[in-house]
Amino acid sequence: MKTVLIIGSGIAGLTCAIRSAESGSRVILAAPYISERAQSVMAAGGINAALKHVDKDDSTALHIEDTWRGGAELEPMENVRALCENAPQMVHWLESLGVVFSRNSEGKIDQRAFGGQSRKRTCYAGTAAGRQIVSALVMEARKYECSARKGGGAGMIERRLRIWFHSALIRGGVCHGAIFYNEETQDLETITADEVVMATGGQNAVFGKTTGSQLCDGYGAAKLFQQGVILRNLEFIQYHPTTIVTAQKKMLISEAARGDGGRLFYLDGGCRVYFMEELYGERGNLMPRDIVSKCIYDCPSQVYLDISFLGEETIDRRLTEIRELCQDYLGLDVTREPIPVEPSVHFFMGGIAVDMKHRTNIEHLYAVGECASMYHGANRLGGNSLLAAVYSGSAAARAISGSESAAHPDFSADLAEARAELSGREGTPCPVPAVQIYEEMTGIMNSNLGITRTENKLKDGIERIRECRGLCSGRVLDESVTPYQRYALPSLLTLCEAVLTAALQRRETRGAQIREDYPETKPELALPTYAALEQGTIHTWITEKESKNEITC
Amino acid sequence: MCGACAMVINRRPGLACSVFVRDLAGKNPGDGPVQITLEPLSKFPVIEDLAVDRGIMQEDLIRAGDYRERIAEPSAREFDHQYLAGRCLKCGLCLEVCPNYRSGGDFYGAYFANETYLVNSSAGGGDTRIRKEFRRHFAAHCSKSLSCQEVCPMNIPTLSSMLYMNKNRH
Ligand SMILES: Cc1cc2nc3c(=O)[nH]c(=O)nc-3n(C[C@H](O)[C@H](O)[C@H](O)COP(=O)(O)OP(=O)(O)OC[C@H]3O[C@@H](n4cnc5c(N)ncnc54)[C@H](O)[C@@H]3O)c2cc1C
Numbered sequence: 001m002k003t004v005l006i007i008g009s010g011i012a013g014l015t016c017a018i019r020s021a022e023s024g025s026r027v028i029l030a031a032p033y034i035s036e037r038a039q040s041v042m043a044a045g046g047i048n049a050a051l052k053h054v055d056k057d058d059s060t061a062l063h064i065e066d067t068w069r070g071g072a073e074l075e076p077m078e079n080v081r082a083l084c085e086n087a088p089q090m091v092h093w094l095e096s097l098g099v100v101f102s103r104n105s106e107g108k109i110d111q112r113a114f115g116g117q118s119r120k121r122t123c124y125a126g127t128a129a130g131r132q133i134v135s136a137l138v139m140e141a142r143k144y145e146c147s148a149r150k151g152g153g154a155g156m157i158e159r160r161l162r163i164w165f166h167s168a169l170i171r172g173g174v175c176h177g178a179i180f181y182n183e184e185t186q187d188l189e190t191i192t193a194d195e196v197v198m199a200t201g202g203q204n205a206v207f208g209k210t211t212g213s214q215l216c217d218g219y220g221a222a223k224l225f226q227q228g229v230i231l232r233n234l235e236f237i238q239y240h241p242t243t244i245v246t247a248q249k250k251m252l253i254s255e256a257a258r259g260d261g262g263r264l265f266y267l268d269g270g271c272r273v274y275f276m277e278e279l280y281g282e283r284g285n286l287m288p289r290d291i292v293s294k295c296i297y298d299c300p301s302q303v304y305l306d307i308s309f310l311g312e313e314t315i316d317r318r319l320t321e322i323r324e325l326c327q328d329y330l331g332l333d334v335t336r337e338p339i340p341v342e343p344s345v346h347f348f349m350g351g352i353a354v355d356m357k358h359r360t361n362i363e364h365l366y367a368v369g370e371c372a373s374m375y376h377g378a379n380r381l382g383g384n385s386l387l388a389a390v391y392s393g394s395a396a397a398r399a400i401s402g403s404e405s406a407a408h409p410d411f412s413a414d415l416a417e418a419r420a421e422l423s424g425r426e427g428t429p430c431p432v433p434a435v436q437i438y439e440e441m442t443g444i445m446n447s448n449l450g451i452t453r454t455e456n457k458l459k460d461g462i463e464r465i466r467e468c469r470g471l472c473s474g475r476v477l478d479e480s481v482t483p484y485q486r487y488a489l490p491s492l493l494t495l496c497e498a499v500l501t502a503a504l505q506r507r508e509t510r511g512a513q514i515r516e517d518y519p520e521t522k523p524e525l526a527l528p529t530y531a532a533l534e535q536g537t538i539h540t541w542i543t544e545k546e547s548k549n550e551i552t553c
Numbered sequence: 554m555c556g557a558c559a560m561v562i563n564r565r566p567g568l569a570c571s572v573f574v575r576d577l578a579g580k581n582p583g584d585g586p587v588q589i590t591l592e593p594l595s596k597f598p599v600i601e602d603l604a605v606d607r608g609i610m611q612e613d614l615i616r617a618g619d620y621r622e623r624i625a626e627p628s629a630r631e632f633d634h635q636y637l638a639g640r641c642l643k644c645g646l647c648l649e650v651c652p653n654y655r656s657g658g659d660f661y662g663a664y665f666a667n668e669t670y671l672v673n674s675s676a677g678g679g680d681t682r683i684r685k686e687f688r689r690h691f692a693a694h695c696s697k698s699l700s701c702q703e704v705c706p707m708n709i710p711t712l713s714s715m716l717y718m719n720k721n722r723h
């Protein structure tokens with residue numbers, strides 16, 4: 001029986017686990033916390049598929065067209081096609097597992113309008129799509145957890161909790177498992193497997209407060225990058241236009257609010273200016289996120305989102321969580337007052353480079369969900385990333401079921417080396433508390449890699465990130481952060497430098513990459529950026545395939 | 554909300570991320586500084602400081618085999634209830650306030666009633682296997698203090714789940 005190690009148990013990891021168990025594998029599903037704590041539960045608005053339940057003239061072709069155009073024409077068409085053509089099947093699969101989707105008057109899954117989409121295509125579950133999907137997937141996975149307890153048989157899932165990814169076990173370009181930090185034993189351990197799937201989500205923590213979970217820090221991609229894995233499209237970071245900011249958190253006001261009619265405005269001498277409608281007409285509030293965020297950024301004063309005119313009954317029925325959120329965190333009643341909003345970091349179009357089977361450039365190593373870069377081009381449409389999480393998890397599971405497994409070499413020396421490094425017995429102490437370096441890192445990423453970018457700011461960012469890395473690389477960090485954060489920090493700084501370098505190299509404005517100094521979009525650059533680390537130097541290049549020989553910036 | 558930060562705040566169990574100092578402070582300007590006491594949930598083993606190990610909740614669900622074996626046509630009548638039950642965070646607050654719950658015992662607590670409701674209602678109410686588990690690990694022990702429903706940060710109607718599961722179906 002093939003052993004599949006899946007790292008991360010959000011929607012992508014869970015889907016891959018269930019699909020792999022269905023095809024008879026033994027799955028080890030590893031994450032520090034239960035799936036109910038994964039960022040996936042925060043997904044609010046819904047998941048896209050051209051089911052034609054509301055707009056009868058919708059089609060897969062239109063879904064493809066909207067996704068490709070919304071992504072600023074960067075994503076290779078065959079990737080977009082694979083995602084959108086499989087979308088109805090993915091949603092029906094979720095329905096068959098018991099996901100509680102909202103229904104229309106005919107009893108079919110209801111669909112709402114979402115940003116950048118020409119038709120009502122987003123299947124939703126109130127404003128808690130992610131939570132409802134996780135709830136059903138967790139239950140389905142439990143079926144295979146129960147079968148593992150009963151001694152196995154065909155297909156089983158074993159969960160490992162309280163363990164954090166440390167590094168992959170790679171020998172000769174082949175992956176054989178991973179090393180983890182175990183919180184309980186406070187030690188490192190290895191898990192070997194025939195196939196390894198990364199499903200560790202986005203890179204929120206390098207930006208500090210974002211709309212997403214701090215559990216997603218990008219370390220998985222960062223460490224693999226140091227171990228020879230190629231990354232892609234790192235410069236494309238989505239700012240969600242409508243978030244509320246409190247002392248503790250940045251929280252999302254789902255696009256569903258605008259999908260259901262919500263209007264953006266600012267005040268000019270006491271008069272409301274509905275700037276999106278003035279600029280883009282009737283559907284202005286629902287333009288793709290890159291455009292709305294930039295428009296809000298350019299507004300002369302505080303921007304508000306008004307949904308009060310939708311009425312209490314509609315708000316309570318369709319936008320429940322938005323009312324609760326504003327009440328709890330702002331003491332604001334959305335049925336009476338507009339919501340003050342601003343753009344915040346929300347989603348990462350970039351990540352681990354994969355092919356259509358979600359294989360990385362290392363054999364037997366896959367990446368799925370938000371940690372992989374695929375489908376969304378330079379800007380993701382709302383509702384497409386839950387789809388990508390489910391689809392990529394399924395695609396990887398399908399590829400795994402067919403591939404041959406390899407014999408495992410002995411990794412005890414690698415483990416011993418990692419242990420020696422972690423124990424910090426040898427080496428010079430870092431002169432600055434680690435928590436301070438974390439703060440510096442998030443500060444640089446926010447100020448030098450904001451909604452708009454310039455060469456000067458990016459170069460300055462790279463220099464300052466290098467200084468931070470110089471402070472902590474090879475040094476022993478103090479206990480102001482957890483053991484996991486201690487070993488993660490130098491790798492995260494390397495990832496930050498790669499992101500800044502990719503943004504610097506792309507001398508154009510496209511989707512979420514807005515360069516003040518290069519405001520035009522260049523047709524010849526409608527290609528992904530790749531990044532690799534070779535002998536400590538970051539290389540980025542823009543090309544159709546991963547092969548580095550084509551164009552280098 | 555993810556449920557990770559469940560703890561006991563001034564003797565009341567809650568999610569720290571949505572309890573505000575302004576609500577704990579005295580009502581009048583001259584009331585002076587307030588003392589805020591934070592404690593870990595008492596029903597679970599403490600890992601460190603305020604962090605507790607709630608692994609028993611997952612364990613109990615596996616032991617009871619809480620998964621769907623059959624999906625019936627979705628029922629419009631059950632939608633709102635299923636939607637609310639599907640929001641469970643596994644935060645453990647309902648277990649913290651329950652006078653009858655003891656970690657590792659035969660009684661699994663309020664979230665379990667909601668989870669079994671999800672399985673049974675998806676099957677149209679006729680899942681006898683899960684109804685047996687519900688009786689064994691919930692109904693036989695619950696004295697209906699209903700403090701679980703009051704404390705639930707997701708407003709899950711546990712009483713309705715109990716009623717549904719207790720009804721004599723099929
Ligand atoms: C507020 C919000 C609302 C959203 N709404 C929508 C929406 O309506 N529609 C839509 O399509 N998309 C939405 N998104 C995006 C979408 O939710 C995510 O892209 C998607 O859920 C990612 O799923 P995932 O499985 O890849 O990752 P995640 O759900 O983030 O899971 C990552 C997993 O990896 C684990 N992990 C992380 N680091 C490590 C490590 N070092 N070691 C071991 N494990 C690790 C985590 O614990 C977790 O289990 C939203 C995002 C946010 C933040």
Ligand code: SF4
Pocket residue numbers: 640641642643644645646647648663664667701704705706707708709
């Ligand atoms: S039922 Fe409510 S209180 Fe209990 S675990 Fe679920 S969310 Fe928490």
